[in-house]
Amino acid sequence: MIGSISEQCLSGVCRPAVSTVLPERRLCVQGGEAMSQQSLIISGVSWFDDRGRTVNAHGGCIVGENGLCYLFGEYKTDEENRFAGFSCYSSPDLVHWTFRRIVLPQQADGLMGPGRIGERVKVMRCPTTGRYVMFMHSDDLGYRDPRICYAVCDTIDGDYEFRGPMTFRGEPIRRWDPGVFQDDDGTGYLLVHEGDIYRLSDDYLSAAEQVGEGIALGGEAPAAFKLGGRYWMLFSNKTSWDCNDNYCLSAPSMRGPWTYQGLFAPEGSMTCNSQSLFVIPVHTDRGMVPMYMGDRWSFPHQASAATYVWQQLSVNQGRLRLAEYWPAWSPVSGKEEPFEGRRIDVGFRSDRAGESVTIPFHGSRVALTGRADQWGSYARVGIRRAGMGGESAMVVNPIFVSWYAKSPDFGYRYVSPELPEDDYIVSITVTGEMPGWTDKTGQRFGSVGSFVAVDHLLVM
Numbered sequence: 001m002i003g004s005i006s007e008q009c010l011s012g013v014c015r016p017a018v019s020t021v022l023p024e025r026r027l028c029v030q031g032g033e034a035m036s037q038q039s040l041i042i043s044g045v046s047w048f049d050d051r052g053r054t055v056n057a058h059g060g061c062i063v064g065e066n067g068l069c070y071l072f073g074e075y076k077t078d079e080e081n082r083f084a085g086f087s088c089y090s091s092p093d094l095v096h097w098t099f100r101r102i103v104l105p106q107q108a109d110g111l112m113g114p115g116r117i118g119e120r121v122k123v124m125r126c127p128t129t130g131r132y133v134m135f136m137h138s139d140d141l142g143y144r145d146p147r148i149c150y151a152v153c154d155t156i157d158g159d160y161e162f163r164g165p166m167t168f169r170g171e172p173i174r175r176w177d178p179g180v181f182q183d184d185d186g187t188g189y190l191l192v193h194e195g196d197i198y199r200l201s202d203d204y205l206s207a208a209e210q211v212g213e214g215i216a217l218g219g220e221a222p223a224a225f226k227l228g229g230r231y232w233m234l235f236s237n238k239t240s241w242d243c244n245d246n247y248c249l250s251a252p253s254m255r256g257p258w259t260y261q262g263l264f265a266p267e268g269s270m271t272c273n274s275q276s277l278f279v280i281p282v283h284t285d286r287g288m289v290p291m292y293m294g295d296r297w298s299f300p301h302q303a304s305a306a307t308y309v310w311q312q313l314s315v316n317q318g319r320l321r322l323a324e325y326w327p328a329w330s331p332v333s334g335k336e337e338p339f340e341g342r343r344i345d346v347g348f349r350s351d352r353a354g355e356s357v358t359i360p361f362h363g364s365r366v367a368l369t370g371r372a373d374q375w376g377s378y379a380r381v382g383i384r385r386a387g388m389g390g391e392s393a394m395v396v397n398p399i400f401v402s403w404y405a406k407s408p409d410f411g412y413r414y415v416s417p418e419l420p421e422d423d424y425i426v427s428i429t430v431t432g433e434m435p436g437w438t439d440k441t442g443q444r445f446g447s448v449g450s451f452v453a454v455d456h457l458l459v460m
């Protein structure tokens with residue numbers, strides 16, 4: 001069961017629903033050529049789906065079914081913040097993602113209609129009805145009209161039917177940042193900002209009882225799971241699209257009492273430059289590991305540049321830890337693995353709009369490294385076939401890539417999709433923007449510069 005990570009799972013007795021069973025090297029056949037590619041979870045870079053577009057599913061969750069992981073999330077645009085639909089992707093290995101569909105598009109009118117915000121989609125299968133229930137945050141564009149809403153569907157990745165606001169005692173729940181948790185006995189819970197917790201009705205279509213109130217005042221982005229015989233909840237502070245040092249609480253039951261357990265990532269790391277989202281069990285060769293899923297938001301170019309920070313959690317002497325940040329790791333071995341590539345030194349740093357660097361390479365995949373920090377901004381990064389001009393030469397369309405990080409980060413900035421081995425040119429063009437935004441109270445956050453820095457190109 002997703003969300004509940006029992007001790008049994010930890011000792012490897014049971015196989016969690018999300019299991020990674022593919023061999024470490026996946027034989028990938030493209031364009032008539034066979035290539036051996038690393039299957040790695042790479043945090044902080046855009047991922048590409050089976051269509052060659054960025055995996056665009058933010059603020060969501062993963063549900064495991066029939067050996068597949070279904071990733072739900074906000075289908076962002078690169079231009080604006082209004083609701084553009086919730087997406088669903090599937091993967092056998094948490095690395096290769098197939099776009100399934102927009103499971104909830106913008107509605108013709110109403111709470112999820114034009115001019116509304118739609119965020120933090122969560123899905124659970126209700127054991128009583130067998131139906132899938134989707135939870136979401138609906139709001140106006142200024143975040144002044146929050147509502148938790150829901151939709152239902154008979155299949156995991158079908159067209160969800162929007163039903164409207166979720167109620168408690170007949171009144172809409174006017175909160176934001178929904179999280180969900182399903183306990184071992186099938187009881188469903190809805191979590192919202194400030195740490196209110198509701199037990200859901202048997203059909204999951206309304207809140208039946210409030211079992212927690214204000215357990216994390218000032219907190220948002222709740223994620224709940226069970227680990228080491230205790231219930232855990234993660235929260236972030238409120239800094240809008242910026243990240244902060246997230247924290248956790250634990251309790252002997254979902255009803256509490258909840259006790260503050262401090263930060264779970266190193267102080268000042270800004271939770272590896274991410275915001276808490278969800279936790280799932282992943283079955284690796286070294287047993288079950290609980291995987292923290294965080295969002296590295298990138299306003300305003302979220303569709304291209306918002307990325308995923310998926311890291312391993314552990315409980316040591318009763319303390320929850322996300323100790324070491326692994327830029328890349330194998331969900332099969334459960335160990336850190338660097339992107340293997342021939343290194344080309346680049347040494348490019350610029351904040352001038354339009355300035356660019358182009359690097360030719362022969363290979364099937366590339367990664368860019370370079371420092372991201374609070375002076376960082378965006379570049380457009382794309383790949384074209386060498387020796388050809390015009391549109392048809394483009395093999396990976398340019399996307400926005402972010403060099404902004406609240407806490408300095410030296411990981412990968414861009415990793416290309418897998419390509420047939422050939423001669424290519426990667427181009428990096430500085431946009432010159434200074435990305436910034438305001439939170440729900442009007443305070444400004446974001447970058448103080450427009451720099452882009454590329455140290456190396458790694459060629460596989």
Ligand code: GLA
Pocket residue numbers: 059119120177220221239240241242275438439440
């Ligand atoms: C926080 C929330 C997000 C979103 C942004 C908007 O990060 O957790 O879901 O509402 O604020 O500012």
